[in-house]
Amino acid sequence: MNPDGRLEPLPGQLILPGMPYPGPEPGAGQAVLPGLEDLRDPEPVSDPELAAVAAELTALDCDGARMAAAIRGALDMLLDGQHTGRYRWEQLHKTEKTHAGTLVEIALARSLRLADGTALDYTIAGVDVDCKFSHRLGGWMIPPEGDGQLMLLVQASDEDGTWSAGLVRAAPEHLSPAGNRDGKRALNDRGRAAVCWLHHRAALQENALIRLPERDVAAIFACSSGQQRVNELFRRAQRMRVSRTVVATVAMQDDYMKRVRDGGGARDQLRAEGIVIFGDYAGDQLLASALDLPRPGPGEFVSARLVRRSVRPDGGGHDRYARSIRLGGGDWLLASPTDPAEPAPALPR
Secondary structure (H helix, E strand, C coil), X not given: CCCCCCCCCCCCCCECXXXXXXCCCCCCCCCECCCCHXXXXXXXXXXXXXXXXXHHHHHXXXXXXXXXXXXXXXXXXXXXXXXXXXXXXXXXXXXXXXXXXXXHHHHHHHHHCCEECCCCCEEECCEEEEEEEXXXXXXXXXXXXXXXXXXXXXXXXXXXXXXXXXXXXXXXXXECCCCCCCCCEEECXXXXXXXXXXXXXXXXXXXXXXXXXXXXXXXXXXXXCHHHHHHHHHHHCCCCEEEHHHHHHXXXXXXXXXHCCCCCCHHHHXXXXXXXXXXXXXXXXXXXHHCCCCCCCCCEEEEEEEEECCECCCCCECCCCCCCEEECCEEEEECCCCCCCCCCCCCCC
């Protein structure tokens, strides 16, 4: 140990990248693990343009809500569930998957009001930026015209329920040496590590059909009419957020929202079974939250079977402290599988 209290290096001691050295700076003869010599850069080179673009995108959409909605809309447009009944990425044709990047690029430009680029997709903070989308994290392919340019990398997966967006400079040291037949190259390990994440694995609006077991999805689509399919959806997807897009995919009709509403839709038809459907009305959101259900966001629904609270003099019946809501002059709480079905009251409007 040195007089100043620092440990002296052991003879022949190796240096691992990123590990602080306990003593004075190593000399030229200090050993480094084989294959890691090119990773010893002490600090990444600053990139003022990247920092400016990141700051501008953060100012435009600080919580990522606008980007998330744009990505969700682009994927839904590609699947076109209302006309095709598709709800999974794997159900797309190869050419459609290739088109996903264009739809995401356009959706982000519209949502964030990004100006067209001179040579690339956008101009952000006065800098040309190219947008690249991949369904798989790390799967972006950089074309030759993107070499040295700033890339806005976007990724989203319904299966994972997440999306990501980050910035990286497509510098030579960030790209694989070999490309595909179009000359496009992937990010190498250094490039993936250099991504400046604006949002990393943030929550993507849930696709209830992917969250449901396959047997439930099969039972929903086995129904012969759009109304029956929507009814079955809300029977089987209880206590889950169900988006309008999922309703449209199941109904496969132009008037798909009519299949949910009061006046003959699922709200009326399922009430006899005790199932209520909370929507994005402020009152519905408060009632759903009071029952500790997911709060339906814009264009979302949450269904649940309710039962009237019953407390017997002998102490039996429902837990007197269970969460409940007041409807139709009675107290209603979430039904358990053993509770018999009884008609539920209509939600106030």
